[in-house]
Amino acid sequence: MTLRGSCLCGSIRYEVTGPLTGALNCHCSMCRKAHGAAFRSRARVAATDFRWTQGEDLIIWYESSPGNHRGFCRACGTALLSRFDFDRSAYGLPLGALDDDPGIKPQMHVFVASKAPWFEITDDLPQFDSFPPSGEPVADLRAGDGLESDAKA
Numbered sequence: 001m002t003l004r005g006s007c008l009c010g011s012i013r014y015e016v017t018g019p020l021t022g023a024l025n026c027h028c029s030m031c032r033k034a035h036g037a038a039f040r041s042r043a044r045v046a047a048t049d050f051r052w053t054q055g056e057d058l059i060i061w062y063e064s065s066p067g068n069h070r071g072f073c074r075a076c077g078t079a080l081l082s083r084f085d086f087d088r089s090a091y092g093l094p095l096g097a098l099d100d101d102p103g104i105k106p107q108m109h110v111f112v113a114s115k116a117p118w119f120e121i122t123d124d125l126p127q128f129d130s131f132p133p134s135g136e137p138v139a140d141l142r143a144g145d146g147l148e149s150d151a152k153a
């Protein structure tokens, strides 16, 4: 299975050749601002399963928390990937830039305590005020998942 993704202007393209895991919607204020949206849908991808196929030099990395780098296109602003100094084995992948169907869907809402007041969650997925409790199916969440504490919000 190969999944393709790209930014809005098409300058940057990537391929994912392994499974995406831990898909969720993050409502923290950093994700909301980074995406200009009610929440960020993201999954985890192993670093070895991800590669840029075009335009890697056009990415700007913004360190939104110490060690947490959000990569976006310098031309169109599309959020493309998060990488982590504390776990280089995995990346956080925003699902919105995918061009193909990953075959998975977000399974929970996290940082719901930081949710935008103008957005109402209308599905039945589990909701967590901050991080999901450990033992959730996405046990890898805290290492290399792109979730940040909202403390500086």
Ligand SMILES: [Zn+2]
Pocket (backbone or CB within 6 Å): 007, 008, 009, 010, 011, 012, 073, 074, 075, 076, 077, 078
């Ligand atoms: Zn672009």
Ligand SMILES: [Zn+2]
Pocket (backbone or CB within 6 Å): 026, 027, 028, 029, 030, 031, 032, 040, 111, 146, 147, 148
């Ligand atoms: Zn977030």
